[in-house]
Amino acid sequence: MAVRSPGIGDLEGPIAEQEDLVHRRLEAAEEAVERWWSRAGSDAGGGGVSDSPELAAAVRELISLCSDGGSGGQRAKMALQVAMMHLEDEFRQVLISGTYFLPTDSLQASLYDNIAVPARSLSFSSFPNLEALSISSFSFTATTDDSRTYCSGFTRDSVSMEKLQLYLIDPEASNLLMEIAELIFLAGHVPNICHVYSETRHNTLMQCLCLLGVQSEHAAATAEDGCSMQLDSHKVKLWIQGLKIFVGTILPEERRACAHIFGCNSMVEQDCFTRATTRCTQQLLAVGNAIAQAKERDYEKVPLILEMYEELATLQPSLQDLLFGDAKDVISQEASTLLGKLGEAALGLLLDFLSLQLNHDLDEKTALDGSILSLTQFVMGFTKVLSEYNGSLNIILPLEEEDAGDSKKRTSVAPWELYVLRLLSHLHLRIVEKSEFYKDERLRYIFLMNNAMYVLEHSHSSVLGISLRDNQTHEKLVLLVEEYATAYLRATWFPALFHLKGTREVFILGKGKDMMKEVKDVKEGFKNFNSAFEEISRVQTTWKVPNPQLRQHLRIIILNQVVPAYSTYVGRYSSVIHNNSVSKSKYIKYIPNDIENIVLDLFEG
Template sequence: MGKHLFRSSPPPEKPTAHLSLAESAVQECMSNINTVISKWTSPAASSSDEFLFSTNSRREAEEFVTAVRHLQSTMHRLVSVNPSSEKLIYAQNLMQSAMKLLESEFHRVLKANREYLDPECVSVRSYRSSRFSTSTTTSVSDSEDESSYEENADEEHRFSGGDSDAMDDLKMIADCMISTGYAKECVRVYKTVRKSIVDETLHNLQMERFNLHQVQKMDWEILESKIKTWLKAVKLAVRKLFFGERILADHVFSSSGLIVESSFTEITQEGALILFTFPEYASKIKKLTPEKMFRFLDMYEALANLYVEIESIFYFESAAAVRSQVINSLARLGDATRLMMTDFESAIQKETSKTPIIGGGVHPLTRYVMNYLSFLADYSDSISAIFENWKLSVPTPLPDSLYISGGDEANPEDLYSSPVSVRIAWVILLTLCKIDGKAQPYKDVALSYLFLANNLQYVVVKVRSSTLKVLLGDDWVFRHEEKVKLYADKFEKLAWGRVLDLLPEIPTDEISPEEAKVLVARFNDEFETSYRKQTSWVIPDPKLRDQIKITLSQKLMLVCTEFYRMNRFAYGMVGDNEAISRYTPEDIGNYLSDLYFGSRGSGSVSTAGGSGSGSGSGTGSSSTGKARGGRSSH
């Protein structure tokens, strides 16, 4: 409470014969004002536990503020009537005491209602319901601008949460102190209290002040942890802390845009710069590897998504440093991302492993690249901005096998307008180029084509089942699916060609029993050789496996069935007490099922013939087949 700095009533004027009517009116007004103000500024009021701005005395608070305004206007009138009046000194003391009380109440309301004036509470209902226009941020140089400012501020408050009485009390006090020339005292209290809250909130969000050297010295595990913390904090800081502070400042100081700007900027700028500088420092670490890219994209995406809100909250000219820092951090994050992408492409080109993958399965390089790209595609908006003006340099020559009919795949820029699509198509092309080279060491050409089919199918499935399909398009998927079929066809011809060549083109043609016997014996040998060779080969993708099995069955089973029907006697011939034929059409079907599916037909295979070799082939295939069936093509 303010101290009693004045007498309880205004000093009477010395009687004069010519006391004007105006002076009499001023004296009466001063007496009435003194009664209202003294009630709350007297020594008795100072010792009371009752506060002016409380629920029980809200009407009296309004009367007090009204009395202060009347006091100010009365002082102006008094100056015009009698500039040397003793009442001016008394009025000035009365005004100072009233301002001291209002300043004390302003501080008390700010502190006592901290929970309700917490930025999160203030902003929770305001978020996305209120946007700042340029009219709410310019200086109020004339009455029209000032009126517009107050209307906007009132509209924002209508959507705000927190304790509306506290916010209204603060506004009432601020308006009164500003209008009576005590804005400096009011703003000083406001800045001190609110800045401590902003600093404490950022501390609770685990935001620390780092310099570049400190960040560069951090181990990646520590820095990654700091990045995760930052990602959680930045959204809360922008959408609740800074937004809430802006709403509160706009409401409390709605009578002056200049005060809103100066108070808000001074309260939030230091913390905002600490928050928005961190991504720039993180982008300048010395060991940027491709595996770290996604954390930097997380930061880029977070800042980019918040930029419009940051720009509107920190619209003021005095907050230009905050906006500039956000733009600078986005630029540095983009630089870091492009550098890591270049290293990623370089790592693919430098991959030199020469050991063939057992069974012709999917190469680890293919899995790594496609998993990486499928994750990268989830950041399509961010990388579109980052790659926008990044020119792709395609080295030549590239292997002829990379050219696919229907599109010059070795020149991605001719196929796509999107820089992201161009870049991703190029990385896949690099990978397929490497895989093409890794097929060469296989001694069995059929296995090399199976290897190519498996790897390209893995690529296609990854594209089809992720955001990559949106970036590369249906045409890309179709063309590469056709190439998978081409590889699969070549595999079938090379792996089963000798078996298929033994079957007559017209299986219903009549041949002699001896010719049939020789043909059946050769067919048995070739089928078993092809079957045994493939028991260790793998086809991880179920769709590709099914496609090959169906195609092969159509080519093999139809002819075998007709030939078996026409030459059944040859299958029944016996030589040296051993059946010549070990593979009836039903047995062949079971063997193919066991070879390409593992879990089907293994029982029939083991009893299909009398020889141990048939049983052994079936068992071996069953075990490897189950392993294939259990692997994911993703």
Template sequence: MADNGDAKVIETARHIVKSLGRTDTMTDDMLQILSTFDRRFSREKMAGKQLEEEEEPEAFELEISIQALEQVILSWVARESPIWPESGDFPATFFESIDELQAISENWAPMLSESRAFSSLLDRAETLMQQAMFRLEDEFKLLMETNGEVVDPDWLFESNQKRSSYPTSPSSSEDEEVEGIMVAKPVRDYNFIIDVLPGSVVSKLHEIAKRMVSSGYRKECCHAFSSLRREFLEESILRLGFQKLSIEDVQKMGWEELEPSIVKWVQAMKVSIHVFFPSEKLLCDRVFANLSLSSPCVSLSSPKGYLSSPVSDLCFMEVCRGAMTQLLTFADAVSIGIRSPEKLFKALDMFEAMADLLPEILTMFAGEPFAPLKSDAMAIFRRIGETVRGIFMEFEAAIQRDSARSPVPGGDLHPLTRYVMNYLRFACDYRPSLDRIFAGDFDFPANIQAMADPPFASRTQWVMELLETSLETKAKLYKDQALSSLFLMNNLRYIVKKAQDSEMGLLLGDEWMRKRRAKVRQNHTNFMRNSWGKLLNWLRADSHATRNVNKEWIKERLRGFNGGFEELHRVQRGWAAADEQVREELRISVAEIVVPAYRSFLGRYGVKMEGERHSERYLKYSADGIEGLINELFHGNSGGRKRGVSAG
């Protein structure tokens, strides 16, 4: 108040001197008289002020305006309470003063080089603006820190739960605060946007951002915004279970630890691209609506919504860049790891996730600021595809390297057969992606639909050729030709069944399937000929023997048949069948050739053994008894398997 009073006294004195001083001599005399009464009326002060007012009346006017704005702005700056309380009205006086101060700075800027007076006053205005901006920045941060996401969690989960294929992440029914950072609830649906801040708060943030950007404090405003939203985003992703890992961390992880991490990565990618990032982009577009790097202070009034601006893009990039880089780093680390066959399907999950999300990434991250992110995403997508191709080639090489030195007991399914067929069946679920990968098509949109000969079909046929070659080599390990044929029949039958029950049949083709069924039948025939066919020789009689039948001949035949049957029964009880259907087919085939022949033999020669001493030693089995024993074959029990291997 004292300074204000002094100013009024000095201005009054200056006015008196100006009115009465008609000549320079009179003016000097009056200044001399006034200075003797008060130092405030010194010749230097009074003369200087008078000269400024006479020669630079515009500077005088500018000073008065700045003084008035100082009183208003500094009073708001000094407040300890929020300038925009939750239930308070729009701080019109403060914001209007800032707008006026900005207008003064812009309008008077051309006068900066005219005189020292203008330079000093504009420096003063700049200092005042800086103080106002610091206060607005504090208010900007306060609004963001004290207002969290207000989407109702129950609605968020109930309305989207049925559409999700991922298991529920344990979480509370309320939004949680992690180390003072408001974090959105983990979600399981991947196609909706949430309002991460209330609309009223967004409007306040926009009013502040509008003035900070137009006043040249864009960097400060963007930094305040992006740093807080970045923490929110990264904590939200963390709550999905995805940990921030370096390439070195991923490389050190064992597969048991890495596999669930990939599952969480896929989920985090989908939620981030479909939910978190679009929600953050919407917030950026609203807060920085219609603001460009050189935009004037404009009003938000468009009924059509919010327009993206360079400021919005820059802030969105700063918010999402860290999280996106973190997600891409993990994918990159997985892609450069060891290419072992068990990693194929998780690598394919990553490839398909990237393939699904990349179009949206390229659209959402449009513009020059996002060029490095888009380039990295495309490069990593390609590297994951090349990793999948490398893993599949390692799978092919593993089939070729499999060189078992001992046969599978009982001619059972070889573990390699089961592994390869199940591997390929699962791989068929990814057929479009594998076609794309083997074609080297990593563009958008993909061109694989136009290919007449999908490459994965050729790779599948090649894998089957490798498997059959390996099985034929392994069949030679059996000394018993019948068991060797049974081994091939079991494995080929399993291959055909797995293929026809899946998309593999379409990839391999009808001709391929027909030839393999023929191979199954051929091995079935070989099995019967090399085992049970030989047994039937005991029940056959040539024309000479028929004319000279005697009991000794009948005894020899029955003794040979009984011994051969018992040996086959003992051994083949432990031999294996690929499944119950094959087991029944084998039993029926054996019974169809053995039982009728045995019944016929007994009908022709059994009567001659009646009354013979110890006839039960030769007529040990009835035809029905033989059939019952045949139904005990191919159980694949451990004892039988052991004998089967030693016999074969």
């Protein structure tokens, strides 16, 4: 029996059925996508991928149908393209709306609040619009008291990160984004979602910098105009705070968000994080560069530059650990360059400061009462503040070399300690120079003693005190104070005590012309001493010795010299004065207790 080969008519049935099945599958998948998109865009809100299993099934169906070589395959590709467009748009909207900043009246206050979204039930389209959150009300209020001087106290501003909890992307939104990303990955549309994520997050992170007060126009203006921005202390503090928050909180949070959303593909995770954060990080460093290039010579800003230096040096390793690939190398190089520029800026100001040619009101006329020169107060306060940065200063300041015959060798003293010693040496010369304005030699020594004592008193603090003691400068200052106190005593009280002299031998030998001459000399001695003592007490009561210990010490050494000498003179020669109460009171106007009481009132100012 012959076997008949199947004809074309026999194959039309199965092919038609197969095409019809593909057609129905395509229509079902398209309808599922359309239903989801309609629900997602409705006012009532829709569901996420997990709430709409048919969406995930529809996308997988379209992916499967794309492999069909016929017209069904082309139609499936077009339908999948439409579905991806919807998902990418929804991904973008969730990414924008899922970013939540709690608006507050003060950025500083917000650092101590928990910045986090409240528990909510979220779907792809249920997030509030970002603009409705009034981000513009997120402002910064801080005191910018540039008139504050270091001698009155200076504290290093610090930002505590312990209580800062910032969700850059809402956790539930992050879950929804992960679901969308998985479907888009499945469809092979990786480049599209990377572009959407990186551009959206870049804009958001730039907005974060603005909220932190790190304005991009500063760096842009510097680049365009070829000039440096002003070293505004408020902007510097904002930059320091912004660096801490951006590197310490925002970048780690962004990396965690990328890991969660794109965890199924590590290459995409790294690429999205890099593209989203690189330009923002460069912008932060660019603003720092603009600050570092400020040319003004405001020495009070040196601690701010050093604070920038230390914070960047501290956070640089964390920054390197967060980044990937080429971006890691680029950012690391830019951070190192900025660190070098900050060090150079600080070094330039510190070396200029050594000359103490300050554009400041510190060079006013010397105080009339012999008190502390404001230059001395400023320098010691400034040095005390700088001592808090001694670790960084030992890196920034150059190592000194000393001659050792034909060769040079490094000194064993740290650069910061050498700098302090040189600064104090220059300060001493300026104080001596200022003392020449005094016409009264006695007041000149009071002035020198007061300023030396102030330097001694303020050299006990922290690292500064240790360095001075190690270099025997502390002992030198003590001897200097004593030297000036002795010089004052000689210039003031020795001439007065010179009048209290006489020889008792004349009175032992008997009467005569010599006796009468000695009586006259004794009376003249009392008279001259009284006159000198009255001039001293009248003038020097207005002079000032601010340090209470020094003031008491000075009074004691005066009393130790004056009271015994006066008491002895009165005891020896009071009988020489004619035994008449009127005559005695004319010459012996003070008893030793009177002398003591008057001396104890001196130097109060």
